[in-house]
Amino acid sequence: MNVIFVSPQFPSVYWQFCAALRRNGAVALGIGDTPWEALAEEVRASLDEYYWVGDLEDYDQVYRAVAYFSYRYGKPDWIESNNEHWLSLDARLREDFNVARGPRPGEVERWQSKARQKPLYAAAGVPTARQTMLTTFDETRWFIGEMGHYPVFAKPEVGVGACGTRILRSDDDLRALLRDCGAGGDGGDPPVPYVVEQLVEGDLCSWDAVLDSGGEPLFENQEEFPPSMADVVHGGLDMSYRSCPRVDPRLSELGRRTARAFGLASRFVHMEFFRLRSDRPGLGAAGDYVGLEVNVRPPGGSTPEMMNYAHATNVYQVWADMVCFDERRTEPDGTDAYCVYASRRDAHRYAHGHDEVLARWGAAVVSCGRVPDALSDDLGNYQYTARLATSEEADEFVAYVHEREGDCHGDQAGVREGSGGGSPTAGPGA
Structure with missing residues (x-):
């Protein structure tokens, strides 16, 4: 197979989709706006060839890149970015080069429209605001x-x-x-x-899945976002969210029904729901799920890494298995856990320094470091990600990372809410 991957260098973990394709015997061809010499070594090693364009927003440049790959390697079998910003570009390229697999512009436009999603949710029997x-x-x-x-x-x-x-x-x-x-x-x-x-009051959750050509999940994940991204951005709160070791069967059923109604197949998807914290006439009872929005790509940033840690698997390889074989050939290798992300903002002063965080939680911390500026409004400026056995440990980790100077025993407004209360407002997640 010839697979063209748009922007393999950003987000920084996305080169792993290309590496997984190559492990399956596919030809992985990258198009990006970073010069070859500036690419990280792992990005270079994940690709059979890379075509640099000065601006991915310039369709003529990207078109010429695909034309070159088509001439050199033959007709592309797959064009994908797995990136919200480039979904329309992917679709236009598929149409112009008559790539059989993957959505065309009309489908992507319908999926990205908040208004046009509503009747599709209704067809799935999923309540929405x-x-x-x-x-x-x-x-x-x-x-x-x-x-x-x-x-x-x-x-x-x-x-x-x-x-x-x-x-x-x-x-x-x-x-x-x-x-x-x-x-x-x-x-x-x-x-x-x-x-x-x-305005819906509830805890923000997501159903994430890699779907086969029949729309059935080869992999499932449940994320929880306390507080929601909207609260984080508007309130300047510290960010935390987690990938859970298990998926609520009720959420899984709603996700599958939504995928069928939207006509989703052969894709990584990220569907956001509210879990009601109290009865809401016309929407449901406390604990019921309400559809928020459908995203036809993986959740943002480094969340695929969190899924790997939560489920002891490799979601990049699961996705590549779907592309190449339309089945899952990658099995879990370990026990499930909570993988939790907690970030800090440069504008705040925290009670525990970096060395203290690593001394207290180092055995559980799987990554830490600066967040790219392009993602920092939502995801903070510096992140710690940890793999923990229980929800209680995950709550304690978030409270410790987020505790600010002057807080009383870490009982910071927003930390406690973020550790267990959920979001009081409507708003999308990652």
């Missing part, structure tokens, strides 16, 4: 009145993570959103499409 497109003040205010009252949650109609999201608590907040996104009718730039929806 009520939603409307942001139009005029009067129409949006009428929708808010129909739901009862403020606050409500606003987010870009197409987008990922917490970027651009807002909590609207008053008419003034709504007017400010209309003005800032260009929907005020002042003849300026075209409006940025937004949706406004119910």
Whole structure:
């Protein structure tokens, strides 16, 4: 097989998808915007050939790269980035080079649209928050009145993570959103499409899976995000989340139904849900799951590494097995555990220095280091990731890493909430 992988150098762990392809006998061909000599050695070693383009946003350059690979190696069998930012680029390349496998632009556009996801959730029988497109003040205010009252949650109609999201608590907040996104009718730039929806109180979870060509999971993972990414960004909170050793069967069933309704197959997927903390008429009882959004790629950053530690496996190889063989040939090699991520921000002062953290938790810490600036708004500036046997140990680890100078026994607002309370607002995860 000839597999073209877009941006194998970022995120920094994604070269492992290419290395796994080569272990399966595929030809791994990379296209990226980092010069060859600046690539890390492991990235170079994971590829059969690499084509540097000055700007991945310049479609003509990327098109020429694929044309070159097609001439040199033959028609590509697969084009993928596993990266939200490049999903539309992947789809356009598949269409222009008539690659049989993988979604085309129309499918990706439908999957990335917050509004167009709603009927697909309904077809799956998965409850979701009520939603409307942001139009005029009067129409949006009428929708808010129909739901009862403020606050409500606003987010870009197409987008990922917490970027651009807002909590609207008053008419003034709504007017400010209309003005800032260009929907005020002042003849300026075209409006940025937004949706406004119910504010859901619950714990943010995800169902992550590698799906075969029939849409059945070859691998499953459950993540939990206390607090949510939206709370982290808007409140400047310290970030923590975890990959769990087991998947709630109820969440797994909802994930599978959602995959079928969305027509998802032969992909890594990351589906976000709220687990209600109290009964909510029209949505469900406490403990029920409510659909938030579907992402047709792995969860962000280094989360695939966390899945490996949580499940004693290699998800890069599971994905490559799916691409090359449409089956899983990689089995777990060890016991399951909690893999938990806890990050710090440069703006805060913490009670325990780096050496203290490693002295207290070093046996469990599987990685630590600076977070790339491009991801730091969501994921913090410095991260510690640990593999721990119990949820209680994971809570203790997060509280220790996040404890700030002056906190009383680490009982920091946000740490305790982050350790067990979940998110009080709606917002996407990684």
